[in-house]
Amino acid sequence: MGLSCHCQDLDEDLHQRIATEMNLSETAFIRKLRPTDDFTTSSRFGLRWFTPANEVPLCGHATLASAAVLFHIKKNPNSVLTFVTLSGELKTRQEKDHIVLDLPLYSTYPQALQEVEELIKAATGDMKVQDLRYSPDTKKLLVRLSDAYERSVLEELQVGAQSFLSAEKTGKVKGLILTLKGKSNGKDKGHDFYSRYFAPWYGVLEDPVTGSAHAVLSSYWSEQLGKKEMLAFQCSRRGGELKISLRDNGRVEIAGQFSIVLKGNLTL
Structure with a gap:
């Protein structure tokens, strides 16, 4: 929103x-x-x-x-x-x-599990984590769940993001991305990857659709999938689809739909 x-x-x-x-x-x-x-x-x-x-x-x-x-x-x-x-x-x-x-397109780098293990457990419980990356430019931690999971598992995961504040001990994480590789078959085929995004450090327990997180996700999944054109879906309660196109100048174009829902005047 x-x-x-x-x-x-x-x-x-x-x-x-x-x-x-x-x-x-x-x-x-x-x-x-x-x-x-x-x-x-x-x-x-x-x-x-x-x-x-x-x-x-x-x-x-x-x-x-x-x-x-x-x-x-x-x-x-x-x-x-x-x-x-x-x-x-x-x-x-x-x-x-x-x-x-x-x-801007933001690179990610391997992150040692032991540094953020308590935070990962607070976010995912006992779910299997397949990869862990950190984006120093954005202070976002990217947690890739096992490819064995379906989209519904990510959507239905109950996340108490407020607990991240005490679980994060390094002081370097300001946003947490959970992401999952898309399936090539079934009713959801066409989406290259899914995600959810949490930023309680900024007073945002869960963000509905996040361009800045996809500036990180685009870099990671392009590398993983060998693709520059991708379709993503953020699995928040409201949800949203994003069209992604990596450029050769170190930037990414992200397209999304919009809706004007309210107009008004603010009295200060």
Whole structure:
């Protein structure tokens, strides 16, 4: 779930207070880069993201929400919108009923089990873990469950993410990804991999659909599957499908659908 707000000259503490009050995974704040800019005609904007607890360096779905507001509410005619963020410049474009995000691609590295064993047990119980990776750029831990499991096992897994806070002893993990290889047969064929994402360190017990996690997952699964074009599904309660395309410039394009569900004015 992403909420997008147009903001200009907001007091610094108001960003966090608004995000805390909204209580969504992330609230995005779009701002003009120059006083002469206009939300309906300009092609470059500033963008910041806040969880209920913290500012974060990257959020995919709230970026998608921001682009959807500019394209569909503000009727911005530009083919590409660029957001200046803590993760550099992020470009977005429309493609039929999807919005395509251009995100950094983050590598993962093998992670020793003994360092995070208590955290893994808190997340997965006695489930078999096939691979363990860490992304130092994003501070995300990627836990790949055994290929023997079905998608339904990941969906039905009861995860008490609040317990991660005491179980994580290294201080280096700020997000935990559970992921599972897709099946080549059955009713769900076509999805290359599945995932769920938890970030209680940022006040988000479980995120519905996570662009930043897929900037990590895309790197890992491309390496594992030998593919640059993939279809993924995040198995949260709400769920969401993501189309993934790795580029040769160390970036990844992630496309997702959007829906405008609420418009309103916020009185400060």
